[in-house]
Amino acid sequence: MTMLANGSAAAGVADIRLNSFAEEYRRQQRTKRLWTLLFGALFAAACIGSAIVSEVDVGKLLTGLPKSWNYIYGTLPRIRLETFGADMAEWYWGINYWLRLLLETVLMGFLGTVLGAIVGLALCFPASRNLVESRLAYFISRRFLEFFRTVPGLVFALIFVIAFGLGPLPGVLALAIHTAGSLGKLFAEVNENIDPRPVEGVRAAGGNWLMCMSLGVIPQALPNYASYALLRFEINVHSATVMGVVGAGGIGQELYVAIRQFEYSDISAILLLLIALVSIIDLSCEAIRHRMIGPELQKAMPS
Amino acid sequence: MTHASAISPDDIARLRAHHPDVLAAPLATRLRTWGMWLLFLAAFGWGLWWIDASPVRIWNGLSKLGFLIGLMFPPSDGGAFWDYVTGMVETLGMAFLGTLLAAAVALPLGILGAKNVVPNWLFHFSLRRVFDGFRGIDSLVWALIFVSAVGLGPFAGVLAIAMSDVMVLAKLYAESIENVDGKQVEGVRSAGANSVQTFSLAVFPQIFPVMLSHVLYFFESNVRSATILGIVGAGGIGLQLSDRIRINNWDEALFIILMILVTVALIDSASKQIRMRLINGGTAAKTSA
Numbered sequence: 001m002t003m004l005a006n007g008s009a010a011a012g013v014a015d016i017r018l019n020s021f022a023e024e025y026r027r028q029q030r031t032k033r034l035w036t037l038l039f040g041a042l043f044a045a046a047c048i049g050s051a052i053v054s055e056v057d058v059g060k061l062l063t064g065l066p067k068s069w070n071y072i073y074g075t076l077p078r079i080r081l082e083t084f085g086a087d088m089a090e091w092y093w094g095i096n097y098w099l100r101l102l103l104e105t106v107l108m109g110f111l112g113t114v115l116g117a118i119v120g121l122a123l124c125f126p127a128s129r130n131l132v133e134s135r136l137a138y139f140i141s142r143r144f145l146e147f148f149r150t151v152p153g154l155v156f157a158l159i160f161v162i163a164f165g166l167g168p169l170p171g172v173l174a175l176a177i178h179t180a181g182s183l184g185k186l187f188a189e190v191n192e193n194i195d196p197r198p199v200e201g202v203r204a205a206g207g208n209w210l211m212c213m214s215l216g217v218i219p220q221a222l223p224n225y226a227s228y229a230l231l232r233f234e235i236n237v238h239s240a241t242v243m244g245v246v247g248a249g250g251i252g253q254e255l256y257v258a259i260r261q262f263e264y265s266d267i268s269a270i271l272l273l274l275i276a277l278v279s280i281i282d283l284s285c286e287a288i289r290h291r292m293i294g295p296e297l298q299k300a301m302p303s
Numbered sequence: 304m305t306h307a308s309a310i311s312p313d314d315i316a317r318l319r320a321h322h323p324d325v326l327a328a329p330l331a332t333r334l335r336t337w338g339m340w341l342l343f344l345a346a347f348g349w350g351l352w353w354i355d356a357s358p359v360r361i362w363n364g365l366s367k368l369g370f371l372i373g374l375m376f377p378p379s380d381g382g383a384f385w386d387y388v389t390g391m392v393e394t395l396g397m398a399f400l401g402t403l404l405a406a407a408v409a410l411p412l413g414i415l416g417a418k419n420v421v422p423n424w425l426f427h428f429s430l431r432r433v434f435d436g437f438r439g440i441d442s443l444v445w446a447l448i449f450v451s452a453v454g455l456g457p458f459a460g461v462l463a464i465a466m467s468d469v470m471v472l473a474k475l476y477a478e479s480i481e482n483v484d485g486k487q488v489e490g491v492r493s494a495g496a497n498s499v500q501t502f503s504l505a506v507f508p509q510i511f512p513v514m515l516s517h518v519l520y521f522f523e524s525n526v527r528s529a530t531i532l533g534i535v536g537a538g539g540i541g542l543q544l545s546d547r548i549r550i551n552n553w554d555e556a557l558f559i560i561l562m563i564l565v566t567v568a569l570i571d572s573a574s575k576q577i578r579m580r581l582i583n584g585g586t587a588a589k590t591s592a
Contacts, residue, residue, distance in 0.1 A: 047403065050396030053389075054457040054538070061458075068462070071452040107350045114347055150564050154443070154531045158548050159556075163371055164364035168354040242443040245535060246545075249354065252444075259447045267448070271440060278439030 075268040091269050098254065098270060102277050104168055105250040109237035109281075111172045116179025116236075117229045120145075123180065124187035125213050131191055131199075145188075148181025153239055157248040168249025175236050175243070183232055190224045191217055226292055230285045237281050241274055375557035387543060387559055391566055394539035397457050397532070398525040401464025406518045409469045413476025414502075420480065431477075437470035442528045446537040457538025464525050464532075472521060479513040480506060516578045523574050530563050 077091040092098075126132050127141040153174045160170030199216035207215060218225075244252025251270065258266040318325075328336075380387065414420055416430045445463035453459050483506050491505040533541025540559060547556040 046399055050399040053393045053396035054400050054461050056400065056458055056461060068449065068452045071448070104353065107353055110346065111350045111354065147564070150527075150567050151560055152527060152531045152563075154534060155544065155560065155563075158534070158545060159371065160364070160368070162548070163368035164360065169356050169360065169364075172354055172356070238439065238441060242441045245443060245447070255444060256447060259451055262451065271444070274444075275436045275439040279435060282435070282439075 112175025115176035119180035120183035128191035171243035171248030404465035405468035409472035412473035416477035417480035442467035460537035
């Protein structure tokens, strides 16, 4: 009798606990569903709102898509097998000029990266929290880097074209400023992750701040700097392709003219050249980066 | 040099004679390093010559730039503040819709591009090359093309953003599908699920947080690129900015640039917080499971 009462009491306790668990589960489900609903509503509102401000309507989309397809189809050259050579020559009639512009584009990317890396290197030391005492220098250099990389490069290019005149020079300067901003930040992050012991060693041996940086920080951070700079070079070649749209040099000018004047087959010819260029640059930079980091990793790993 | 254990120049000379490689790199390596530096400097100098960066031109440009910057202060909205706000909202809307469109179109492409979904080597390789190839075309070029295909306005910008992102997102999706944990897939399959059910129950829950964080990241970068698409007539704040620069209203141009900076900073910090929560939520779920 007492055992049974005990059992039912235990069962009652178990029921109560089960119920409380079930209640808790239901409550969690409810809050989760509420959040999902809230986010869903927000998302739907954002969709509708942006569809309205972007003047999207389904009818326009449906007529726009075939138009785009016609456009893409129109850019394809007419190449027949029997006159293959002549057709290719006609398609790529401007190949010499275009190759020259492509070379200019790569040069712009190169110069922009080098100049930007120099400025970024100068700014990255005061922008690393572990390397400067003065909060003011840290704050000012961080804000500078932020400004450099947040203003779109093309906006700098627009302004520089007016100040320096048309041509690749304003494009290079715009790329350099943007590069300084982003590389400076990345370099500073590298600096913040270095081993502090070499720096302390240089300081203990009587080195001043400049010596600490050049003998304690740069030797350990250099491979990472170089890797980031190469990555930036890829990005800068990519950005240099559109600088011509505002008159700042490179292949972009030619592409802009071709698109504006509806010279259809020129568009596809230049775009294919662009794709080839960017692919070559990407692949070769990747190979160099792997080679550069390879021996460093091997050195870092014992045996 | 009073210390007894100090190294004398004789010691250094002896060590150098015994281990020449330790104290100086071999001649071939040194020559190669010098050669690389020389090549680099030559390319740099030639490049400066090519772009016509003469000191006179740079000096004149800098003084003109200083004059322009002087004209920019103080920044003013020129009474068109609400026009700029509208342009900014349009920019955000373009970035949002473009990212959304790209995210949706990239999903099937990403599934096709994953090595463990379509194990055909040739198919995988060629699709990946297509993904990589499209990455070479900037969103501004797409904007130019779409402006002449569907007309001026933000719609062309939406299509341009979607077009420039879809292939990159597809590649990232494919990579995250390739990295899913195989155990959950096996578990669902062993319970008798078909391939669609396996994807939706085992693969998709694993890749969803990763995909979402990629998409948010792309939204951030698209807000930046959407601010300049207006330069070629594809809607957004860029149209006002390039107009103000063309008609030499520099104080208003600076005002718009500052507006862009503030908006980008706000979007970045919001999206960073959401991504942090996504990643933390993902790891928390993983450790509790």
